[in-house]
Amino acid sequence: MSGRRYRSTIACQNCRQRKVRCTVTVTGIPCIGCSQDGSECILQRRRGLRNSDQSLLFVGRPRGSPIPDGDSRLVQSSPVTPNMPAHLAMQSPEARLSEIPQPTNTGRINDTQSLPGSNRDREWELSGATIANASLQPQGQRPFYTGDHTGFTPVLDVMAPEDAVPRHILLPSSIPVSLSRQDREFLQYKGCLDLPPNQICVVLLQKYFHHVHPLIPVVEPAEILKFQHSSHAKDCNLLLLWAVFFLAVNFIPKDTVIAAGFPGRMEMKASFFGRAKCMYDNGGETDKIVKLQAAVLLGFWYSEEDDYTQPWYWTGIAVNLCFIMGLHRNPDSTRSNPSITGRRRSLWRRLWWSCFFRDCWLGLTLGRPLRICLNDCTTPMLSLADIVSDLNDIPQEIRDTYIPRDFVQLSEHWIILLRLSQFLGEILTLNYQPHVPRPNIQQIEALESRLLQLRLPQKEDRDQCPLLAFSFYHLQLHYQSALITFYRPCLTKQPEGLPDSVIESWQTRVHNKINSAAFQTNAILDSLTREKLLTFTCPMTPPLLVPAMHIHLLNCKSDDPLSRQLGLNKVEFCMLVLKQMQEAYTVASVYRGIFAEAIRRLFPTHGNDAMQVNSGMSELPLQLAHGAHDFSMDSLPSEGLIDELLQESSFFNVWESLAMMQ
Secondary structure (H helix, E strand, O other): OOOOOOOOOOOEHHHHHHOOOOOHHHHOOOOHHHHHHOOOEEEOOOOOOOHHHOOOOEEEOOOOOOOOOOOOOOOOOOOOOOOOOHHHHOOOHHHHHHHOOOOOOOOOOOOHHHOOHHHHHHHHHHHHHHHHHHOOOOOOOEEEEOOOOOOOHHHHHHHOOOOOOOOEEEEOOOOOOOOOHHHHHHHHHOOOOOOOOHHHHHHHHHHHHHHHOOOOOOOOHHHHOOHHHHOOHHHOOHHHHHHHHHHHHHHOOHHHHHHOOOOOHHHHHHHHHHHHHHHHHHOOOOOHHHHHHHHHHHOOOOOHHHOOOHHHHHHHHHHHHHHHHOOOOOOOOOOOOOOOOHHHHHHHHHHHHHHHHHHHHHHHHHOOOOOOOHHHOOOOOOOHHHHHHHHHHOOHHHHHHHOOOOHHHHHHHHHHHHHHHHHHHHHHHHHOOOOOOOOEHHHHHHHHHHHHOOOOOOOOOOOOOHHHHHHHHHHHHHHHHHHHHHHHHHHOOOOEOOOHHHHHHHHHHHHHHHHHHHHHHHHHHHHHHHOOOHHHOOOOHHHHOHHHHHHHHHHOOOOOHHHHHHHHHHHHHHHHHHHHHOOOOHHHHHHHHHHHHHHHHHOOOOOOOOOOOOOOHHHHHHHHHHOOOOOOHHHOOOHHHHHHHOOOOOHHHHHHHHHHHO
């Protein structure tokens, strides 16, 4: 490779004198070097240019300084540079000058990669010195994790040999990125800068804090609700606001969707997700906490265009940001870190455990390995104060409008769900890793004992708030899914150390337990249906039906005709519930399609479309009596009868219900 160095065709006077690369063809006047030095950026013609090019004279002042009127050194014409777009090269000099990016009064260059060589090196050295100094004394608000016992962290410990420096430090805040006019026009074109009418924003925020925030408390309510003080987009973080609105669409009434100008809920969700993603990619956000919060929320988007992998993609971004900022480690592990406030600690814990929660249940739902191993993590478990302390910053009248009155109980449910997620992580690690030996009977029994000892809240007999009642059932759905996931591998392989004499009885016991958990799932869905709580279902609800539906489908392969029919009826009931969720959640349609095809394979004469259930009650008892193995669609029971058929222990209820309906 040739070592010859090529000089830039166009460079300002200062950069030529210092013999450094000039960025004027990229950034316009002034260049980065002159902007840093606070000097005038003068662009002159090079010797040897033709006389016709002698007008190539530019003067640029330091960024932020005004250009006086009548300055004799003002630009006379705008040059055509080698990198200039074709549409600018064809314009007049005055028009080209108007297209040059305007200088911003940032005071400091963010992109050190584009600095001239000497300045770039100096900038990186200053960054390293800032990290070293911040490890001894906080210097800002931007979280930075120095790492563990490898890398340059031991070097920082040398600076304070009497005591190890903290691993979580705060650096000076990043300078906000000043968007160019073209970027702002693009965001405006995509609708990112135009919020819905105020009355629709109020409904969206109410639904978010009632239905989403208790299950995934990643945002700070006081920060989001600042919007209500002014209703101006400039007073809130648009990236977070669009992400919040995107999830809230699942719960708003249909008339609100129409009032917002959308034909349906799916179209409104797609539009809001597109705006949030556009802000994430092009909005110039530099705060990693905000990007982490947005990534967690955007991880609830499903789309056919990407094979429904968006949840895995966005959750991966969120987990990576957690590791980058060190949220997986306790900031007080070495010693108390006074630079981390209690509010910041609470937010970090909520973010970390929210990512862990999503990682576990997405790994179960999508059949993917866990990204997070708790053996590498020291972040303490959440406390109730970590969740509810944010409410103290919200005025009471705003709190009554947006925060549910049972928020404390809802938060307690979520903490229990996090403990259950820890068990799920152990289950997936113990039973589903390909290159680990089979667990022994002692490991299985120990984990089963701890799992069964998890105390779940009991549903109160008195009238409960519907939101709190749904939270109770939703927690129970998670628990039954975890039980099925725990027992399912034991159906095909027994643990190590199990005596041969008890293998058959042990597998029978496991089979009964897994069927009981699947039956309990259907019973919970029945309660949700009878109490009209299916409208409260969230994006995490449809996947919770899959483990039980899988067990019901396995029972459809039984040699016993009655077991086959009961398994079919139970999976069909789950299909009916998924049908109710289709309006808001694409993934519900995907699951229905998968199980419909499985039913068609198991029951070829079941009908052309297993997702449509017609009434034909009178033929069912006759088929049961004759022990038919295949059932046509017309022979399936009506929706009102399915609830009775689920009660396997009460056979007389089926006949009583039939007599009453006839």
